Amino acid sequence: MNDYVLRPAEPEDAQALYDFGETLLSESNFLLRSPGERARSADEMGMVIERFKELPNHLLLNAWHGSAVVGEGVVMGGEFVRNRRTGVIGLGILQRHGGKGLGREFLARLEAFGAQVPLHRLELTVMANNERAQKLYEAVGYAVEGTKRDSLYIDDQYVDEIIMSKFLNELESR
Numbered sequence: 628m629n630d631y632v633l634r635p636a637e638p639e640d641a642q643a644l645y646d647f648g649e650t651l652l653s654e655s656n657f658l659l660r661s662p663g664e665r666a667r668s669a670d671e672m673g674m675v676i677e678r679f680k681e682l683p684n685h686l687l688l689n690a691w692h693g694s695a696v697v698g699e700g701v702v703m704g705g706e707f708v709r710n711r712r713t714g715v716i717g718l719g720i721l722q723r724h725g726g727k728g729l730g731r732e733f734l735a736r737l738e739a740f741g742a743q744v745p746l747h748r749l750e751l752t753v754m755a756n757n758e759r760a761q762k763l764y765e766a767v768g769y770a771v772e773g774t775k776r777d778s779l780y781i782d783d784q785y786v787d788e789i790i791m792s793k794f795l796n797e798l799e800s801r
């Protein structure tokens with residue numbers, strides 16, 4: 628973990644984040660988006676970064692290895708009064724940097740951010756065939772809530788998604 632720096636994205640990171648996104652999406656079949664569906668250019672990525680910075684219950688956090696982005700963790704809090712204490716999270720680490728503790732570290736940082744907002748609930752969906760990610764989420768306290776049947780269509784096959792969630796600051800925010 629000492630080889631990595633984790634920090635929130637800044638507008639000047641747009642090119643590095645765009646490059647990272649294209650590599651990540653071409654490597655992994657476990658993410659919702661395909662290459663080109665995250666941002667169509669570094670400029671568009673810059674707008675995404677600005678948007679995350681504007682919204683107080685959003686966080687876009689990256690892991691840097693030298694001058695390259697190698698991982699990302701996001702929280703997107705609800706945009707309305709009634710769902711503003713729920714955050715949807717997302718996680719992606721380049722294959723070459725997997726198994727080094729980044730996944731766990733991102734989840735801890737996202738929780739710390741959520742607790743400070745404060746968010747009450749973090750939620751996510753994970754593909755039913757992504758056992759590695761499910762194990763990680765379970766290990767840090769996410770509980771399975773149910774299954775979205777055939778919610779995705781990947782390589783000519785329907786894939787289920789598992790819904791998982793974790794409560795933060797349970798007593799304080801109720």
Ligand SMILES: CC(C)(COP(=O)(O)OP(=O)(O)OC[C@H]1O[C@@H](n2cnc3c(N)ncnc32)[C@H](O)[C@@H]1OP(=O)(O)O)[C@@H](O)C(=O)NCCC(=O)NCCS
Pocket residue numbers: 655657658718719720721724725726727728729730731732751752753754757759760762763766
């Ligand atoms: C799933 C993912 C986030 C895990 O990140 P990571 O940085 O490799 O995770 P960590 O190194 O923190 O390891 C987390 C756990 O996974 C286990 N693990 C590590 N490498 C593994 C491997 N190759 N296979 C199975 N489990 C593995 C470890 O045992 C670890 O558990 P521990 O902390 O109790 O030892 C990462 O592989 C990834 O981004 N995959 C592609 C995209 C994706 O699936 N995103 C999640 C979508 S919901």
